[in-house]
Amino acid sequence: MTENRLARQIATTIRHERDRRELTQQALADLIGLSQGTVAHVERGDRLPSLPMVERLLAALGRQLRIEVEPLDSHLDAALDALAEGSGVERIRVLGLDRMLDALGELPYVLTGSTAALLQGAPLPVDAVEVAVRWRDSPRFTAFLQQAYAQRWNARWEEWGGLRVEPEERGEHRWQTRYGELRARMCDELPEPVEVRHGDRSYPVEPLIRVELTDPHTAELLRRHRQRLAPGPPGTGSAG
Template identity: 60%
Template sequence: MPSTRLVTLLGNTVRHQRHLRQLTQCELAEAAKVSQAAVARIESGSRAPSVAVLEALLAAMDVQLVVDVEPLDAHLDARIAELAARPIVERIAGLDLDRLLDQLPDVPQVLTGCTAALLQGAPVPVDAPEIALRWQDSKEFTRWLEANYGQRWNARWGEFGGIWLEPEEPGEHRWSTRHGEIRAVMCDELPETIQVRHGGRDYRVVPLAELELTEPRAAELLRRQRARLPTTEG
């Protein structure tokens, strides 16, 4: 049976989380009490995991599934087409990115996810600016959130709330602040970056090739955007 888009995304998510923890399929299977063959089929997209198995695999890696919705693919394609027709300077201005970056705490950080893709010219939707931060800087980031009326996104409630600001607490790394919404990717070391320049400002961004390996949502949108490009016959 061919993989559906959701089955592929779930498989990619399991594989991505396993790679982050430097686990083999056998090690993950043993921790989750499933077979290695099951892990392989789920990661390849050839098998749709049951909810129980998926939860066991993620729990074995100390994470949990967050369910969200997005526009149907037709609407998503229309949004990509709309963005492609607009100059990149307009797309960046729509994020109000510079104002947020100027207010962030003075700790090492880079732009990642769909934000990094947009700054490199990809016409992908960006819900909120996305930054990568080191875990060692999480306490300073938390202090900044507290000082700027941060509210943490709670996927279970489907809204922002006033609890669990700290990145160490379980849940999505997404906050609303008085300077706008922000998403964070917490990591031990910042990824390699390249520098791009727009409107007289330099931005440190994760390259597109790396985004496709490490950021599932950005990778999916980049694949959709490429699929829309006209093919050339030579």
């Protein structure tokens, strides 16, 4: 596990537990005598915090730290191994991508994340359609979500529903719709797309180099995929 990945996992855990307790960053900071800026720094995952600081933060949230070990990158290998069967075309069909995009209609979007990687030939796990949508198109996006009977992911209760669907409302930009799961990255301007064609349809997708800069999880999977494709050291091949 790299330092950056561990820092992101700690950041996600602290943020999730703080939200579960319905505390602001300032309130959590006051509980343990830190500044709000320090808590924000930890939750951004910019740098790995010290173990004593993590323990103090978790203790204030009624939690404690538990350490487990696993083979290096095993979580990535498991995700990639799950794709051993099935073509990219079949996975696009199972994802229901075309049905979702048809329902989005004229809403401007660019496909991002693992969806963009899949369309560009990377065999990565994809369990939701991922798009970038401009903030100024939020009213049109909300209208689509309402038409699609969308339910917002409630991270506090770890279930769908109980939150307003509007992107402006607090919460993850993740919805379950009648067309499948949809995740959005709200932005001021759409990323410059490239056109990728599959069959008789073209898709506007974020280039892989940009995906790796904006989506840490997909970047990890792409890195591991390339490592698995790379030839091993001399003497590691199978005997003939």
